Amino acid sequence: MTSRDLDEALSVAVHLTQWAQARISTTRPARGDAAEKSGPGDWVTSVDHAVEEHIRNELLARFPGDVVVGEEAGTSSPVPDDADETALTWYLDPIDGTTNFVHGLPGVSVSLAAVDAEGTALGVVHDVYRNEVFSAVRGAGARLDGTPIVAPASRLGLRGGLLLTEWSGIWAWTGMHGLVTKLQDEFTATRILGSCALSLASVGAGRATAAVLGGHYNPWDVLAGALIAVEAGCVMFDVDGRSDDVPMRGLGVADPEVADAIQAMWHAAVIDESHRPA
Template identity: 60%
Template sequence: MTGRDLGAALAVAEEAARWAQRHITSRRPGPGDPEEKAGPGDWVTSVDREVEEHIRAALLAAFPGDVVIGEEAGRSEGAGPDGGEQAAGAGPDGGEQAAGAGPDGGEQAAGAGPDGADGAAAGLAQAGDGGLTWYIDPIDGTTNFVHGLPGVSVSIAAVDAGGVAVGVVHDVYRDEAFTAIRGRGARVDGVAVAAGGEGDRVGLRGGLLLTEWSGLLPWPGMYGLITDLQERFTATRVLGSCALSLASVGAGRATGAVLGGHYNPWDVLAGALIAAEAGCVVFDPDGVAGDVPMGGLGVARPDVADEIRRAWQQARARAADAAADDGATADDGATAGVPGGRVGTGEAEAAP
């Protein structure tokens, strides 16, 4: 798409996110809410579905040739051969689902890795004829929403043949919009932002790392990384929203963010683009800088990115060694050596 087209795409996404913010703040979970999806603590509410339905309709009305993939209802396309909406298969709840369901019954895009997550941004589903594929998380932080806590966002990203092109993360309760267009920088409420905020602090001392649980569980090396950074006088916070964590680093409000567990494209694509366009380094667990790694994702200010990458790698290696010593599987490395073994119950899925 041309630069002008991407500007129009961002404008539509921003307006849809603003509507979602107003709708979410005017609502509470209704009768029968919340419902469990993949397992205990993996919530969906009627408000999630209402918001996704509205955003999907707004995007397809503006761009009928595009593809929309949402967390709750899967994939739908623009006008089909009969002029009506063209969907791709029914999901487990009767909603639409893209071809190829992931292990939790959720949408799995082309190029998915063995855990159901995409191998890289380049493997994401793409619309034909130069169109965009949109990824929607109607409420990123549903658990926070259910309990009446902040840390709730709306995340909308657009992908084209060149990767992630447009990103919007709207902080619902602060009514704050983080946005980016590939190659044009990042903004918060229309004001340009750049990595190197936090009072232009240098190094990790006094910094802040953001992370998220892998569902209800820690991810391999999570405790080790937190302890390592604590010894360097860097605090850690869990916001409960992957999108907000990533966007906050781009806005200069945190030193870095590491997501070492399972997540889906709609959780991270918009936030990672915002961080990258603000000048942050985006990297995977092996320390390789890239677009949007889907098997573990870190973003950080350029001056501390290498240090955070090394600390993450070392924490993962220690967790793997501990798991091997305890006779645990590689996936159990997160809690190997922790008193009581595994923390919590249920599968390690993306934080709702």
């Protein structure tokens, strides 16, 4: 078990995402600033780079033995063989929702998580345009703007509920249409925010019934949001069932009352599409 002061680390993380929120929210990409990264629709801007560089430098200055893995610049340095057992590895997405940012839409967040030998130790998701901070420390619950998130006394279930999901890049993922259709039959609506981190954190905050991310994503997209959801009392699962660790090939979080039902629908949707003639 890490002996690091996780409350101190969380305080630093929140402060850094607050700086990032101010930087991002007062800026729009200049003409020609947005560039394609891995392919069409995968945008990166000078603001992504500037925010990541600042947070990376500040974390390494404050915690010299730690490692930072960022979406834009990769890993700060290899973890040494004799690394302090209390060292954390930070996963940073400086702008989760860059497509929204480029087009001037909401659904933009800063996602920052710290991982130790036991898994995700803390996470912060800062909603840039609502200026809300979702946070969690492992075993200590989740918070919204510093106030503990309390599960609602009564739940809607699937009827009238809300599923959040995200595209796999710009594409639908296997089983996506089937899951949405099965949930429509249960009178559950679906929304796409454009930010994996915000989708997961929003479920934790009780603003949606579930989030299912069935396509491609990276650790910096999901680690913070998944911890926030779990610490708020949600169930985490992959397409095959409940999971204690953050799944990296399909991830769901949901209200405990409906998690198993949604996971079963997701699994059935994937099977149905896999068996459909080409």
